[in-house]
Structure formats: C-alpha cells, structure tokens
Amino acid sequence: MTRRSGTAVLVAWLTLVWVGLWGSVTAANVLGGLAVALVLVRVLRPSPAGAPAVVSPPALLRFVLRFLVDLVVSSLQVARLAVGRRVELRSGIVSVQVPGASDTLLTVLADAITLTPGTLTVEVDASTATLYVHALDVGEGPEGVQRLRASLREQARAVVRAMGTAEARSHPTPLGRTGDRRREGQP
Template sequence: MTPASPAEPTNPPLTRRARRRNQLVAVTGLVLVWVLLWGSFTWANLIGGLLVAVVLLTVFPLPPVTFAGRIRPVPLARFWSRFLRDLVVASVQIAWLALRFGHTPRSAIIAVPLRVNTDLNLTLTAEALSLVPGSLILEADRRTGTLYVHVLGVRTLDEVQRFRRDVLDLEARIVAAIGSSEERRRVTGADPAGPPEPTRLEGTPT
C-alpha cells in the first residue's frame, strides 16, 4: 500500500538551537568559499569572509531547512559506494550513446513522487540525481515532494518504471544514512514502484 503524498512539506519544527546551528554551518561554508577564492589563508581574508557572510545572511536569509535525523556511518558508506558505482556506470552509458553515430537516443521527462516530503530530503535526492550523467532535474515540486527528471536513453515504459524505482532506492539510501526513525519507517513501508505519474517520452537529436 502506497501512502498518499502529503499536501504540504512535512519538515520538522525548527528550534532555536537548530536555527543557530544552521546559521553557523552557513557562515562556515561562506567563509571557507571566500578564503578559497582568495587562494590563501590570512587574518584579513578570514575577517573579510566573516563580514561578507554576515551581510549575505542578513540580506538574503536562508530558508529554514531542518535536520531531524542522525548520521549513521555504515549506511552512509553504503550510499557513497553505490553512488560512485552509479556515477561510473552512467558515465560509460552516456559515452556509448555519444559514440553511436546515426543513432537517435530517446529521452523522457519522468515525475517521481518522493516518500519523505522534507526540504532536506528533496534537495539531497535532487542533487544526487543531477550529479549522475544522463539525468537532470527540471523541477522540484515542494508542495507534493515530486521531482521532475529529464532522463536520457529511455525507450519504454518499463524503463520509466525502473528509473522511478532507482530514484526511490536512492532516496531510501539517503534516509537510511541520515534520516530520522519516522522517515525510515515511511520509506520501508512504502511501495517501491510508487504511484503512476504522467510520463512523456520524446526523441532527442544526437
């Protein structure tokens, strides 16, 4: 039985402690990027990075993305090993498609409703998909938790369903690595095939 997609994102409440942690992570990341852009670590670059980070976060505040789970080293290692394998396999497949002269590969725009509708899960799953050659996120519907993915090399509806299952497997590995207990139960209790969604197959020139 497949649970219905929630009408609104099911983000956990953002506590004061979580808000401060998010701000600290954002400031650290911005300062690190600033120092890397200058190419050297000096007190002037560090202070300048802090000032730039404070101004950016004040003028352009980040959305309240929360983290309610915990990091699990073994599932996280499984996620990275599978992700690296998928990266290599997809690169070889795309290279083969590029070398097949006279062959017109087909593509599809596939809607994949995720089972854990939080901003963090939606972002991480979309980023992981976009990094794999052959798939590109066209849109992420935050209200329904649905990713719309352009996929290269899809010819049949069976391959569309296989891709949906692969995306949900990816989501499950992410949730297993960093999700909460409730998110893990939601993933393991759902149908891996997912509900049927409209899919448009199309041909693309080489």
C-alpha cells in the same frame, strides 16, 4: 537546530570557504571572510533548512561511492551516445515520490539523479515530494518504466538511509507504494 545556531553554523562555513578560496589561514583572511559572511547572512536572510538530517556515516559513505561510480558510468554512456552513430532513443518523463522527504533531501536526491546514468530531474513538486525525471531511454513498454521507477526509488532509499530526517526514515508508506502517478507506460 534553532534558527540562531543555524545562522552561526552558516557564518562559520562561509568563513571557512572564504579562507579556503584564498588558500592560506591568515588573520586578514579570517576576518575578511567573517565580515563577508556576516554581510551575506544579513542581506540574503537564508530560510531555515527544516528538520535536521540524521546522518549515518556508513550509509553516507556507501551513497558517495555509489554516486561516484554512477557518475563515471553515466559519463561514459553519454560519451558513447555523443560520439557514436545516431541511435533512436525512447526518452520519457517518469514521476517518483519520496514521502516525508525534507527540502534538503529532495535537493540532494534531485542532484544525484541528474548526475547518474540516463536520468535528469526536470521538475520538482515539493508539496507532494515528487520528482519528475527525464530518462534518456525508458526501455520497452510498461516494464521499462517500472524498472526505471524501481531504480529511482532505490536511489531515494539510499539517500534516506544516508541522510534522511527522522520523519523520512519512519514514514508509514514505504517509498512510493501509493500515490504514484498512474499511466504506467502508456505511449
């Protein structure tokens, strides 16, 4: 997408949101929204989003459904911990690398990780496409950390399948085989 057409899409989207927030399609709402959108785009000058995402509808649907299930599971899990007796949690921060991921993809993945069971993104290194994820409970020893990293990678793969750029899809390194931070599970 060129910068110009990207801006046009953004203006159209902002206008749509404006009209949606007012709740009815009238000439005044559409024109007002258009005016606000144009001013916003002019003032904020959003940076281009980078390589276009290749959206695969079935994979996207699977990702969204899985995400909703995860959200319910994680809410119940936090609810149990919040209401129940105090338990000793073994929390930790684990890194996961997503080679070839665009900024957009990293954003979606970081968002999804935060809303799914037991994990929360605390730091992002966009230059190496690495997310640092806080886990409520990493489990016992090195195996626990590896299991956690494996499930994070699985989540990353799901996002790439759903909306990865061509580069992320065809990246020579399968997700995170190399270049992971070492120190597996050292206390």
